[in-house]
Amino acid sequence: xxxxxxxxxxxxxxxxxxxxxxxxxxxxxxxxxxxxxxxxxxxxxxxxxxxxxxxxxxxxxxxxxxxxxxxxxxxxxxxxxxxxxxxxxxxxxxxxxxxxxxxxxxxxxxxxxxxxxxxxxxxxxxxxxxxxxxxxxxxxxxxxxxxxxxxxxxxxxxxxxxxxxxxxxxxxxxxxxxxxxxxxxxxxxxxxxxxxxxxxxxxxxxxxxxxxxxxxxxxxxxxxxxxxxxxxxxxxxxxxxxxxxxxxxxxxxxxxxxxxxxxxxxxxxxxxxxxxxxxxxxxxxxxxxxxxxxxxxxxxxxxxxxxxxxxxxxxxxxxxxxxxxxxxxxxx
Numbered sequence: 001x002x003x004x005x006x007x008x009x010x011x012x013x014x015x016x017x018x019x020x021x022x023x024x025x026x027x028x029x030x031x032x033x034x035x036x037x038x039x040x041x042x043x044x045x046x047x048x049x050x051x052x053x054x055x056x057x058x059x060x061x062x063x064x065x066x067x068x069x070x071x072x073x074x075x076x077x078x079x080x081x082x083x084x085x086x087x088x089x090x091x092x093x094x095x096x097x098x099x100x101x102x103x104x105x106x107x108x109x110x111x112x113x114x115x116x117x118x119x120x121x122x123x124x125x126x127x128x129x130x131x132x133x134x135x136x137x138x139x140x141x142x143x144x145x146x147x148x149x150x151x152x153x154x155x156x157x158x159x160x161x162x163x164x165x166x167x168x169x170x171x172x173x174x175x176x177x178x179x180x181x182x183x184x185x186x187x188x189x190x191x192x193x194x195x196x197x198x199x200x201x202x203x204x205x206x207x208x209x210x211x212x213x214x215x216x217x218x219x220x221x222x223x224x225x226x227x228x229x230x231x232x233x234x235x236x237x238x239x240x241x242x243x244x245x246x247x248x249x250x251x252x253x254x255x256x257x258x259x260x261x262x263x264x265x266x267x268x269x270x271x272x273x274x275x276x277x278x279x280x281x282x283x284x285x286x287x288x289x290x291x292x293x294x295x296x297x298x299x300x301x302x303x304x305x306x307x308x309x310x311x312x313x314x315x316x317x318x319x320x321x322x323x324x325x326x327x328x329x330x331x332x
Contacts (some may be wrong), residue, residue, distance in 0.1 A: 022101045025109045028071070033107075033131040038062040039164075040137040041071040041144070043181070046090035047099035049201040050139070050172040050179040055103050057169055058137045066134055070105050072096070073113040080113055088236035090181055090188075095205070122150035126162055133164045140171050174199055191239035191298045203246070203294035204238070206275070207231050210286045213276070223315050225259070225276035226286060228293070237273060238295060240302035244322040247279055248292040254279045257322045258293060264304035265311045280323070297325060 025031040038061045044051045062068035078087050100108055122145030144150030152168045159166050171178045179199045187196040188204060197203050213227035240261035247254045256279040263274055277293055299321055305311040
């Protein structure tokens with residue numbers, strides 16, 4: 001599980017060498033620094049606006065004075081400590097790196113999270129760091145060390161021993177609701193796309209390659225769709241339904257409609273979720289190509305229709321509704 005994700009690291013190290021923006025380290029042992037650092041750590045799944053608040057504070061505190069360092073974990077600690085729960089990611093590792101780079105992180109440590117690592121005490125954790133920390137920025141609910149021992153108050157006491165200052169960043173809220181990766185996951189699974197996008201600070205995105213389907217959309221429904229095989233089986237897919245989306249193909253943005261579901265009207269025995277996108281005013285052959293789908297809003301939930309004709313009429317209505325939605329959004 002850990003090593004498969006590290007195929008992304010080679011790619012992003014190539015990006016690093018090309019643009020000289022982000023340096024990535026595959027473990028704590030790989031990073032060392034003689035200059036004093038400002039440090040933060042966490043999973044940062046989704047890199048939502050609460051995470052960005054922490055990171056922007058990190059960059060502000062380090063500006064022209066210290067080296068900013070962010071440490072994240074892969075896989076998510078909950079996958080190791082509670083493997084029976086099927087935790088799904090808001091971001092693949094590749095997406096997380098991309099989002100962190102956009103904010104301006106210069107030094108990113110991706111620490112493999114293992115059972116052995118989880119047993120480190122708070123003091124043991126600080127002892128293995130090969131760099132001098134001057135300041136630590138943590139979230140309101142962050143803990144460091146075995147059994148979540150290192151709370152803000154405990155770290156405050158340790159700060160006198162290790163010689164660093166510590167700052168706690170209070171949570172961001174939307175309509176009195178604390179923004180968290182957990183709440184965003186729940187919102188996506190309930191189809192509350194507007195809340196999820198606001199909390200993330202960007203449109204929730206799924207990426208994958210266009211693969212051949214059974215051709216039902218084109219031949220039977222007369223509505224061609226691209227079948228998408230997503231990058232990672234651990235990526236969270238929103239609630240089944242029809243969505244207004246934008247599609248990035250070769251750095252060109254198109255509008256379209258996305259269907260997530262089991263296709264109950266056509267294939268009653270299908271138990272595998274399909275992800276299909278219809279791109280408006282588009283006729284290119286894109287089999288084998290990768291696309292990014294930005295999920296803007298949900299239009300309706302998945303529904304089983306009594307006939308193919310009824311399904312076709314509904315799809316036509318969906319297209320009109322989505323085009324009207326985009327037209328309204330552009331005017332307002």
